[in-house]
Amino acid sequence: MAPQASSSYISAAFNRCNHIADWANAPHSIIAYAANKSIAIWDQPGHASSAGVTQLLATGFSKAITSLKLANLTVVSDKPCIVAGSADGSIGVWALQENTQWTQVQCIKAAHNGSVSALGVIRSAQSASELPSIIVSGASDGVLKVWTLSNDLSQPPTLAQSIDLKGRFPLDLSLLPLPNTTSTQLLMALATTTNKIDIFASSPSSAAQAGAHRLKFQHKLSLEGHEDWVKSLDLCNTFVETDDVHRNQNPVTGHFAAAKSVAWEPCGEYLLSCSDDQTTRLHAKPFSRNGQQLDASRATWHEVARPQSHGYDLHSVSWLDRLNFVSAADEKVLRVFAAPRGFVGTAGKNGLHCATLGSESESRAASRPAAGNKSLLHLSVEPHSGLLKSAEKHGYLFKQTVEQCCKEQSDSVTAIVSSPLFQRPFDGLSFKQIELYLKWLYAQAWSVAVQRGLMLADINVLLVPDTSLEKVALRLHAPEADVLVDASIDQKSTSIWQELGVTVRKIDSGHQQSDAAGAVGQDDGKGLKCYPVVALGGTFDHLHVGHKILLTMASIIADTRIIVGVTDDAMLTKKSNAHLLEPIDERIACVNAFISFIRLPFTPIDQQVVKLEDVAGPAATEADLQALVVTDETLSGAEFIDNKRKENGLSSLEDWVIGVVGSEGQTDLKGDAKALAESKVGSTAIRKWLVQQGPRRVQALETAKRHRVSHQLRLTTSDQEAEAEESNVSSRPVGASVPPLGLSNRAVFEGSSIQEAPSASGQPIGSAKESLSAVLRQPPSEEQLSVETLWPELEKLYGHGYELLWVSANPPNPVDGGRTTTGGRFVASCCKATSEDHAVVRIHDRAQNWRECAVLEGHSLSITRIQWSLDSRYLLTCSRDRSWRMYEQVAGERFVPFTGERSHARIIWDCAWSTDPARPYVFATASRDKTVKIFELWPKGQEGERPFALLQTIKFNEAVTAIAFGVDAVLAVGKEDGEVEILQRKAGEGEEWSTTLKVPNLAEEQINQLAWRPPVLEDGDDAILASASEDGAVRLTRITGL
Known part of the structure; x- marks a missing residue:
């Protein structure tokens, strides 16, 4: 398919002239307005699903539009037409086509010797046979002109009459067919640069007998009473009563x-964006309103903040990170701005969500926290039931949850499994039981991900002792996300979520359980033993469920230190689709984040995640190492490591072997290493799937994954680090005010009050209690944008001798997702x-x-x-x-x-x-x-x-x-x-x-x-x-x- 372009969002300001906007049903509600030399079409204004400006029509005028009205021109179309006049003296007519596109059908070049300042058109809904198709125009040349249009649109409009205003400038015109007349007679009201309104009328017989091209207007009287120029008027023959309630609708704004x-x-x-109008404007697409998720197809872009507004034309802006930017204007000083507190973290539950910014460190790393409703599932294992008997039911519930989240466009799901059995040192459990339980749950979830084509889905199973459940719930809960809970869980466990303000939704498997132990697998009776130091290794490319089972089992049996060897890039050059392999630094970061996540309910351990530059790695030389965790596929590697340790005079290791999960969720794979490698869940299959996705989607998927890793690392930080992060957020100003000179946005902190007078621009200062962005329920009005959505200015950077032209901050490094925080330095x-x-x-x-x-x-x-x-x-x-x-x-x-x-x-x-x-x-x-x-x-x-x-x-x-x-x-x-x-x-x-x-x-x-x-x-x-x-x-x- 050949590439195609369509408009997603247009931010265009109204021209600063009278009569440059009009409303009509064409065929549904629209507002057409002048935006510089173009005509903007605002679709369904006031409707909740309005997409804002959907079209920007090129006019061909050499100067800005100065007057615009919607007219009934029956010889052109049975729908309202747009008539616009320009400062270059030209007039154009646009008609709506069947494909909802507007097309210019007439153009009168140099209709006047001055700027068109007034247009008179007929808006009446009378039948087409009764109304002439005429346009009356007035301009700064002091002349009114009456134009008639014929059925043959290839012919230009005909000048039917010129009226000299004797030096007066027309300011507005209105036409109306007189009611209750035997023939069509038009009334015209004219406002000029006097305090009078002039009334003209066409002769009663002219339209009916001689045709529209012979239409003549005659002055009838002048209405007095105003003390100054009349700048706007309209004629109507209908009066409709309305209630006194006036509601502000979502605004359309622009530079x-x-x-x-x-x-x-x-x-x-x-x-x-920034402009010569001396403002910067922040545009966003709200993803929820009033705490409710918006349908992606209905969500629209809006201007949500005006961070900067001062007395210099702005030339350039550049982001330092997600919360700070720098601007260059027609002055010698660079200005650095920071987001107020309302833009850090999600806005209030009932607010207008324009972005999820997360923490200060996430902003510096150019990442955002992962978010998704119904992404937590709480399961429980009773000691008398045991792991293997619970596995089939839990697997079914986990599968249901993943299916539901996939439908809701969330690809991050975590099952929290609580039980007193998980209290270290895991008395009553064996290594095999835990492995089989994890394999069953992960396999059920993975089968859904494969079916849905979500090979990078973030699926996690977290084993939590009952004593750590409250701590884990506090770290993992999201105030706006539901938690799905097994209906059989006791009320005490459920109340932990409810006390955190989280909505709990109980689900029942409705599943007739078979002989669970036989379906899931059999215990081998070898028990479980924990070791001070445990090691494992692997590629860990695009961390998947197979990797997670391996890392979880190693983390469980490690008491003080875990060593993970991650295969270096140099050893992977012969891998298929090697260009899609994650860089070594990124794979190490993912492994570190997942181990920290798995150890969240337990005491933290020393995580030594290192590059693996040979087959044995540190396992061959680490004297304190006691155990090695491998898979059926890599068991031969354990023998190689033992031989190396013997050569180095070190003791042999105890090997713990786990089975592999099939590529489509199978749990009973058998065969030699080659057969297992071909049929297991593997990074090779994931990279093959990525090749089929296209480069843009691959980059988006990789970026989303980096955000999840960053979020996972944040969740597992110590309490002291979390408090420090929260302190950073609370120390941010709640907003900004404009000092009297109106040049620098001053930070306003919580509880502070500024007693200075308003600035010369009329922007009030007052005191700020909270950032507006935290309490918005709908896109802000023009008044709110210009006064209450300012961002505080933190720094001024000097050095240049003349006015600035451009500024650029260095970007975050995409290879490591910005984790080195060098972006914006x-x-x-x-x-x-x-x-x-x-x-x-x-x-x-x-x-x-x-x-x-x-x-x-x-x-x-x-x-x-x-x-x-x-x-x-x-x-x-x-x-x-x-x-x-x-x-x-x-x-x-x-x-x-x-x-x-x-x-x-x-x-x-x-x-x-x-x-x-x-x-x-x-x-x-x-x-x-x-x-x-x-x-x-x-x-x-x-x-x-x-x-x-x-x-x-x-x-x-x-x-x-x-x-x-x-x-x-x-x-x-x-x-x-x-x-x-x-x-x-x-x-x-x-x-x-x-x-x-x-x-x-x-x-x-x-x-x-x-x-x-x-x-x-x-x-x-x-x-x-x-x-x-x-x-x-x-x-x-x-x-x-x-």
Whole structure:
């Protein structure tokens, strides 16, 4: 299927003129309004399911629209038509087509010698045969003109009459067919730059006898009474009584000046934009309202906050992490802003949820906590029943729970199994009993995941002693998530959840139990023994249920230390689909997180998770090691390790062997190592499944998994660390106020009160008790956005001598999910320059209290863009001097010139790095010379050769002003005429990029910046492209079929 584009969200402000919005049923409720030179269609305003602005119609006007009305033009359409006039004197007519798209059907170029300031149209619902199709226009040239339309739309409208207003400017017009007349007679009311209303009427016989093209209006009288100009009026012959209750509906907002920059927060959950209107705006898609989950198909994007508002035009914004951003404006100072407390963690249960931000550390790591309703299942094992007799029933309940969660788009499910049997040292239980129980539960759940195609589902079984149940419940519960509880569990255990404010839903298996012990397996009678130090090893790629059984069993029999060898990348090069193997650091982090999770009910142990660079690893040399846990498949490896230990003069190990789970949930697999490897749950099958998913979905799945790991690590932190994290959140300001000069947002802390007078802008200060974002029930109104959703300003960064142009913070490293927290450490910025002295990049270091750590020279004129490579190793800049430059980060905070070239014939407007971790050093430059050049950097090139190569030069029909790389070799190109082209690299050996999709008229004016949304699961295989353009609009465009 060829790629296609559709609109997902449009943020476009109303023009600041009178009469630029109108309402009609066409065929359902719409509001059409003027947004710069475009016409915005607001679909079903006031409805709960309204998608907001769904279309932005290009008009072709050279100046902004100054008047707009919806009219009944019966010769054009039986539905209301849009009539709009522009400041360039032109008038256009748009009709609704059968495919719900609006098409321009008439255009009167230069209808007036001045700006169109008033339009008069007929709105009456009389039959088509009785009404003439006319438009009356007035402009700053002081003339009214009457235009008639014919049935032949190929013919332009005819000028039927001109009325000279003798130097007065028309401000508004209204037309109405007079009721109770034998022939069609029109009444026209006119407001001008006087305090009178002029009334005109057409002659009684003109419309019926001579036709609309001979329609003439005559002045009848002037109505006095106003003391100033009448700026708005309307005629109607119907009066409808309404109640006195007026309800504010969800607003439509937008920038009213050029939108300069857009930036996705690191997880792609919300979007920040800035503009010459001196504001930054935060756009988000609420996922629940009033505590209720929203259907994904009904959830819509809104402006949810206006973090920054001051007296300078804004040029650029960049996220430091999920809670902090930096902005560059038409001043010499960078400003750093932080989210108020209401944006940290989920909002209140009855609030408007726009994002789940989690903790401070998660924000720094560019991760969000996993969330999902009904993802906890509480089971209980009575001592008299035993594990094996309970296994079949519990497996059925676990399977039911996983099926339900899969239907609700949650792929993270944990079964908490409580019992006094799990009190260490597990008296009355054997190793085999626990293994068989875990295998049965995991196998039942895994069979559902395979059937549903969720091979990366996060399925966990946590064994909890009764004495630790309250502690575990406190750590794992989510206030808005239900907990499913086995109906046979006693009331005491259930009350633990209820005391935490969690909704408990009891479920009954309704399952006739067979001979459970026979179905699940038989105990081998070998008992269970715990050891001070236990070891195991494996690849642990894409941690699955087989790995989790192995890690759980080893964690159970370890008392003080567990050693886990994770196979190093160098030993895995021959694996199938090796490019999808998780990096070693990520696999180690996943193993650490899971062991911490399994040990949550017990005393923590020393977790030694290390790289395995040979087959034996530390197990062959660790003197304190007593036991080894292996699978049926890897039993031969245990013999090899024992032989190595004998060579090293160490004692033999006791081996504990577990069976493997089948790829579709089987628990009774038999055979040799090769047969077991082919039929078990394995990472090889998961990678094969990932290949079939497509690159965007793979990246979204991997990102979601990293979020879960981060969340799991947070859940298992010590109480002291959790309290410190909570303290960090509570120390955040609850909001911000605007001081009298209106330049810096001042932090407002809980209980504080500011006694200064309101600012010159009229924004009240007062006192703040809680952040507005924590109590919103619906998208905020314009008043709330401009006053109550400000973010406090924390820092000012100095150094530049002229007004700033761009700012860019280094991104989190996608290889380790940002766990190294290096993202947002360095902030690079530039300013206006006409000489080499000021054409520099200044870098501030967040880790050193924002000290300026580098000044990078090399350009001679203003730098237009600054971009960091994916791993933050290289900094790319481009400039008005027609060159690009590259700088390399060495030894921490040092930056040195690396390479560069004067590669274009005109200004270079933008540059971008590849987002493909396999080829992170591919980059592109875009210029006014109508070309995009794609290069690849060679960090280890031969001496004497330049360390880069030009891969391709792509020519376009217009100047290129913005570019952005997406997943899987996709490049978005924005042009000066508002068109966007999507390019893809052709498969094969060569480097040939070609256009696969053109999106014409995405904007009325030039595209200033493009940004692809980081892949998220809710987008599926589609890609979302954000754009900011000179016409003031911020758009999200969905691209399918890439």
